[in-house]
Amino acid sequence: MNPLIFTTILMTVLLGTMIVMMSSHWLMIWIGFEMNLLAIIPILMKKYNPRTMEASTKYFLTQATASMLLMMAIIINLMHSGQWTITKVFNPTASIIMTSALAMKLGLTPFHFWVPEVTQGISLTSGLILLTWQKLAPMSILYQISPSINLNILLTMAVLSILVGGWGGLNQTQLRKIMAYSSIAHMGWMTAVLVYNPTLTMLNMLIYIMMTLTMFMLFIHSSSTTTLSLSHTWNKTPLTTTLILITLLSMGGLPPLSGFMPKWMIIQELTKNSSIILPTLMAIMALLNLYFYMRLTYSTSLTMFPSTNNMKMKWQFETKRITLLPPLIVMSSLLLPLTPMLSILD
Amino acid sequence: MMTYIVFILSVIFVVSFVGFSSKPSPIYGGLVLIVSGGVGCGIIMSFGGSFLGLMVFLIYLGGMLVVFGYTTAMATEQYPEVWVSNTTVMGVFLLGLLMEVMLVLYVLKSEEVGVVFKFSGVGDWAIYDTGDSGVFSEEIMGVAALYSYGAWVVIVTGWSLLVGVLVILEVTRGD
Numbered sequence: 247m248n249p250l251i252f253t254t255i256l257m258t259v260l261l262g263t264m265i266v267m268m269s270s271h272w273l274m275i276w277i278g279f280e281m282n283l284l285a286i287i288p289i290l291m292k293k294y295n296p297r298t299m300e301a302s303t304k305y306f307l308t309q310a311t312a313s314m315l316l317m318m319a320i321i322i323n324l325m326h327s328g329q330w331t332i333t334k335v336f337n338p339t340a341s342i343i344m345t346s347a348l349a350m351k352l353g354l355t356p357f358h359f360w361v362p363e364v365t366q367g368i369s370l371t372s373g374l375i376l377l378t379w380q381k382l383a384p385m386s387i388l389y390q391i392s393p394s395i396n397l398n399i400l401l402t403m404a405v406l407s408i409l410v411g412g413w414g415g416l417n418q419t420q421l422r423k424i425m426a427y428s429s430i431a432h433m434g435w436m437t438a439v440l441v442y443n444p445t446l447t448m449l450n451m452l453i454y455i456m457m458t459l460t461m462f463m464l465f466i467h468s469s470s471t472t473t474l475s476l477s478h479t480w481n482k483t484p485l486t487t488t489l490i491l492i493t494l495l496s497m498g499g500l501p502p503l504s505g506f507m508p509k510w511m512i513i514q515e516l517t518k519n520s521s522i523i524l525p526t527l528m529a530i531m532a533l534l535n536l537y538f539y540m541r542l543t544y545s546t547s548l549t550m551f552p553s554t555n556n557m558k559m560k561w562q563f564e565t566k567r568i569t570l571l572p573p574l575i576v577m578s579s580l581l582l583p584l585t586p587m588l589s590i591l592d
Numbered sequence: 593m594m595t596y597i598v599f600i601l602s603v604i605f606v607v608s609f610v611g612f613s614s615k616p617s618p619i620y621g622g623l624v625l626i627v628s629g630g631v632g633c634g635i636i637m638s639f640g641g642s643f644l645g646l647m648v649f650l651i652y653l654g655g656m657l658v659v660f661g662y663t664t665a666m667a668t669e670q671y672p673e674v675w676v677s678n679t680t681v682m683g684v685f686l687l688g689l690l691m692e693v694m695l696v697l698y699v700l701k702s703e704e705v706g707v708v709f710k711f712s713g714v715g716d717w718a719i720y721d722t723g724d725s726g727v728f729s730e731e732i733m734g735v736a737a738l739y740s741y742g743a744w745v746v747i748v749t750g751w752s753l754l755v756g757v758l759v760i761l762e763v764t765r766g767d
Contacts, residue, residue, distance in 0.1 A: 251758055258755045265748060274748070281752050288762040 247292065258285035259379070266383040272320040272330050275387065276313065279351070282383060283309045289375060290368045301367025305376075308350060308360045315347035332387075334394040341394050344387075345403075351384040354437060355406035358430045362414070365426035370471065373422050374462040377429045378455045385451055388437065392444045400437055405527065407434030412534025419473045421465055424538060425458065428497060431535050438528060439512045442519050445591045450508035457505055457578040460493045463571050473542060477551035481560055489571075491547035492579045498536035504581035511588070601635045603696055604628075610688030614681050617672030618664040622657060629653045643732060 262282030269275050283306065290302040319340045320330075327336040335341040346357075353361040365373045388395070411431025418424050436450045464486055470476040479486050496505035509532065516525040545551050593600075608628035612621035629652055633645035671677075675685050739746065 247762065251762060254758060255755065255762070258751070261751070274745070277745075277748055277752065281748070281755065284752070284759055285755055288759050291763060294767050 247288070255285045255288055259289065259375070263379065263383045267386045270331050272323070272332055275332065276317055276320060279309075279313050279316065279383060282380070283313065286375070286380065290364075290372050292369055292372060297367040298369070301364045304360050304367075305364045308357070312347045312350035312357075315343055315350065319344035319347060332390055335391050336394075338396065341391070342396055342399055344391065345395050345399055348384045348388050349403050349437075352381060352388075352433050352437075353426075353430055354403045354433055355410045355430070356403070358407060358410055358414075361430055362418075362423045362426040365422045365429075366420055368422075370422070370462060370466045370469075373425065374459065374466075377425060377462075378458050381429075381433065381451065381455075385436065385447065388440055389444050389447060392440050395441055397441050400441060401524070404434045404436075404438035405524065405531075407431065407437070408528055408531045409434075409534075412531050412537075415538045416534060418538070421471050421473065421476060421542075424542070425461060428535060428539075429454075429458065431532070435509065435512060435528065435532075438524075439515050443515045445588075446508065446511050446515055449511065449588065449591065453504055453508050453578070453581070456574060457493060457497045460571070460574040460578045461490075461497065463568060463574060464490055464493065467566055467568050467571070469566075473545055476542065477545040478553055478557055478560075479546055480550050481553075481558060483565075487547040489575050491543045493575060494539040494543050496579045498539040499532055500536070502582060503579045504577070505579075507582050507585050511585075597638050598635055599699075601631050601638070603692065604631045605635065606692050607689065610685060610692065611675070614675065614684035614688060616675050616678075616681055617668065619661075619668055619672050620674060622661050622664060625657060626653055629657070641734075643735060 259282055262278045262280075262285060265278030265281065266275050267278075269278060287302050287306055290305060291298045319335070322337055322340040322343065323335050324330060325337075326340065335344055350357040365376060368376065408431050411427045411429070411434060414430070415424050415427030418427065432450070432454045436447045436454070439446045439450070465471070465476070468476065468479050468482060468486060470479070476490070479490065492503065496503035499505045499509040509529070513525040513529060516528075605628055608624045608631065611624040612628075615621070629648055633648040636648065637645040673681060676682050
C-alpha cells in the first residue's frame with residue numbers, strides 16, 4: 247500500500263478511537279465508531295487474498311450492525327431524556343440495547359462468533375491492532391455508562407464469555423485463533439467487574455493489552471502462525487522460548503507474574519460485594535484458558551519438540567527488528583509487586 | 593390532513609426504504625431512493641426547513657444519486673431483478689410492508705400501546721408550531737450553528753468523507 251495513504255488510514259483509526267473516547271455528544275461517539283470501522287477495513291485487507299476479504303467483510307458486517315444498534319439506543323435515550331450528553335443512559339431499554347451493541351463490538355458472548363474467524367483470516371499485525379486497539383473504544387463507552395448498565399445481562403455475558411473463551415480455545419492449533427479466544431475470555435473478566443469497580447476494568451484492559459502486544463510481537467518475530475511452527479523456536483531463537491513461556495503463563499494468570507494482578511483484584515472486588523459463587527466459577531473457568539496456554543508452552547519451551555532433521559539445521563537469516571519487545575516483556579511479567587500503587591488510579 | 597402530513601410522509605418513507613432494502617437490482621433501488629429522498633425532503637419541509645429540503649434534492653438526488661445511476665447503468669445486467677421476479681426479494685418486500693402496516697395500525701388504532709415504546713396515538717407525529725425565535729427560522733439558525741459552534745463536526749465529517757474515498761480506492765484497487 248502507498249505509504250502515505252497507509253499512514254493516513256492508520257491515523258484515522260487512531261482519530262476514530264480518540265473521538266469516541268473524548269466526545270460528550272452521543273452522535274460524535276457514533277461518528278467516531280464509524281470512522282474507526284471504515285478506516286480499519288483496508289488495514290485488515292493488507293494482503294489481497296480471499297481469506298482477508300472474507301474476514302474484513304465479516305468484521306464490517308458485525309461492527310456495522312453493532313453501530314446501528316448503538317444508534318438506536320442513542321435515539322431511544324434521546325426520546326426519553328431529551329438531551330445528547332453522555333452521562334448515564336436514562337431508559338432501561340436503551341441501556342440493554344446499548345450494552346448489547348457494545349458487547350457485539352467487543353466480542354462478548356453471545357456475539358463472539360466473529361472474533362476467531364476474523365482474527366484467523368488477517369495477518370498477524372492486523373490481528374494485533376484488531377485485538378488490542380479496537381477494544382479501547384467500546385470499553386471506554388462501557389466505562390462511561392457503567393452506572394446504568396443492567397447487571398444481569400452484563401454478568402451473564404461476562405461469565406459466558408469466560409466459559410466460551412476457555413472452552414473454545416481448547417481445540418485450536420492456530421495461534422491467531424488461540425489469541426482470539428483468549429481475547430474473548432479476557433473481555434469477559436473485564437466486563438464482569440465493570441459495574442462494581444470500573445477502575446479494575448481499566449487495569450485489566452491495560453495489562454491485557456500489554457500481554458497481548460507481547461505475544462503478538464513474539465509471534466511476528468518468529469513469523470509463526472501455528473503451534474507447529476512456534477514449536478521450532480528452540481532452533482531459531484532459543485531465548486524467545488523462555489519469553490513465550492513467561493508471557494503465556496502471565497496471560498494464564500499465574501501468581502508471581504503481572505497477569506495475576508487483574509484477576510486477583512477482580513476476585514477481591516467481587517467478594518467484597520458478597521458474590522462468592524461467581525468469582526469461584528470465573529476462576530475455575532480461567533483454568534481452561536491456562537490449559538491451552540500450558541499446551542503452547544509445553545510444545546514450545548518445555549520440550550525440544552520433535553521435527554524433521556532438516557528443520558534442525560536452519561539458515562540464520564538476518565534478525566528481524568523487534569519493536570519494543572524487552573520493555574513489553576518486563577511489563578507483562580514483572581508488574582505484580584506494583585499492586586499497592588493501584589490506589590493512584592482512582 | 594395537514595396535521596397528519598408528517599405521519600403519512602414517514603409511512604411512505606419507510607415503505608420506500610423497504611423497497612430498496614429488499615434488494616432488487618440497483619437501478620430499481622435508485623428509483624425507490626429518489627422517491628424516498630423526495631418524501632424525506634417533504635418531511636423536513638413540513639417542519640419549516642426549506643433550505644435543508646432543497647439541499648436533499650440538489651446534492652443528494654441531483655448529485656450523488658445521478659452519479660450512482662450512471663455508474664450502475666454502466667455495470668447493469670441484461671435482465672435486472674424487479675421486486676416480483678425473485679421470490680426472496682418479493683418475500684422480503686412483503687414482509688417489510690406487513691410490518692409497516694402493523695406498526696401503522698398500532699399507532700392509529702390503539703390509544704396507549706405500551707409494547708416497548710409508548711405510542712400515545714399520533715401524538716408525537718403531528719406537527720405543532722415548534723419554538724419561535726423571532727425573526728429567523730430555526731433551520732437557518734441550525735445551519736449557521738453548524739458552521740460556527742459545530743466546526744468540529746464539520747471537520748470530523750469532512751475528514752471521514754476524505755478517508756472514505758481513500759479507503760474505497762484502497763479496497764477496490766486489488767493487487
